[in-house]
Amino acid sequence: MDRDKKVWTVRDVLNWTCDYLESKGLRDVRLDVEYLLAYVLKVNRLNLYMQMDRPMTKRELSAFKALVKRRLKREPIQYIINRAYIWKYEFFVEKGVFIPRRETETLIEAAVNELKRRKEAFVLDVGCGSGCVILSLAKDVEGVKGIGVDIDPVAVAVSHKNRELLNLSRKVFLIQGDAFSPFKGRELFDAVVSNPPYVRSDEIESLSDEIRDYEPRVALDGGKDGLDFMRKLVKESYGYLKPSGFIAVEVGAGQAPSVRFLMERAGFARIRTEKDLSGIERVVMGWKL
Numbered sequence: 001m002d003r004d005k006k007v008w009t010v011r012d013v014l015n016w017t018c019d020y021l022e023s024k025g026l027r028d029v030r031l032d033v034e035y036l037l038a039y040v041l042k043v044n045r046l047n048l049y050m051q052m053d054r055p056m057t058k059r060e061l062s063a064f065k066a067l068v069k070r071r072l073k074r075e076p077i078q079y080i081i082n083r084a085y086i087w088k089y090e091f092f093v094e095k096g097v098f099i100p101r102r103e104t105e106t107l108i109e110a111a112v113n114e115l116k117r118r119k120e121a122f123v124l125d126v127g128c129g130s131g132c133v134i135l136s137l138a139k140d141v142e143g144v145k146g147i148g149v150d151i152d153p154v155a156v157a158v159s160h161k162n163r164e165l166l167n168l169s170r171k172v173f174l175i176q177g178d179a180f181s182p183f184k185g186r187e188l189f190d191a192v193v194s195n196p197p198y199v200r201s202d203e204i205e206s207l208s209d210e211i212r213d214y215e216p217r218v219a220l221d222g223g224k225d226g227l228d229f230m231r232k233l234v235k236e237s238y239g240y241l242k243p244s245g246f247i248a249v250e251v252g253a254g255q256a257p258s259v260r261f262l263m264e265r266a267g268f269a270r271i272r273t274e275k276d277l278s279g280i281e282r283v284v285m286g287w288k289l
Helices: 010-023 030-041 058-072 077-081 104-115 132-140 153-165 201-206 228-240 256-266
Strands: 083-086 089-092 121-126 144-150 172-176 189-194 241-250 269-275 281-287
Touching (some): 030 058, 077 083, 083 104, 083 132, 104 132, 104 241, 104 269, 104 281, 121 132, 132 144, 132 153, 132 172, 144 153, 153 172, 228 256, 256 281
Parallel strands (some): 121 144, 144 172
Antiparallel strands (some): 241 281, 269 281
């Protein structure tokens, strides 16, 4: 599109690129192309529509073309623009860190609703990744402070960056470690939240190219039945929760009954589930009475 003498406006580029990506087998591409254009033009996606008739410079077209080539290889749009949008906030992401998804908004919403009933709460996010869960909770609920822990140093570095972007350095601490191993006390937390790996090992290869080829396997692979890490998480969290504290975990489709059983066996009570927008039981919560 950059070899002739045509003056390419933002609208021209948007429409041409959508048609081109769809011809290469990509679907639902318009939002992706809008994000790529907004990134190159250094505007937000809504302001993009105020510039539809603006001609793009050769430098902008060249930069945009390079991004489109990456998307053609099925690289996730979030890694290309280093941004993911979830709940109410924008988070920095990069390759090596699990991309936040809409399903996790069910976990955030369920935890926010419970934490707002408390004057203050100290929360642990196990496997915090980009930090999107613990940072959203601390941003939304005034009385919440907490810790995000992740075994991956890249994830911890990214969550640090997001903590600074959201101005939460006084409310959230971020550390590298394996689940509860960094903590020496008991009954430390009012809540434990987690979006753990829950994909069955034999399902990894059937995931989309964007997920299978780019996202960290450690954040996806939950073992033979998808619940390897969940078993450890549920069992160990009970001892680290204060009385009246709760656990809230994201689960895969069809896993809620098994996770409910794990919570019952660990001693949790008042166990309930929350459905996502697709009607799937996406979050399981239990209380330590």
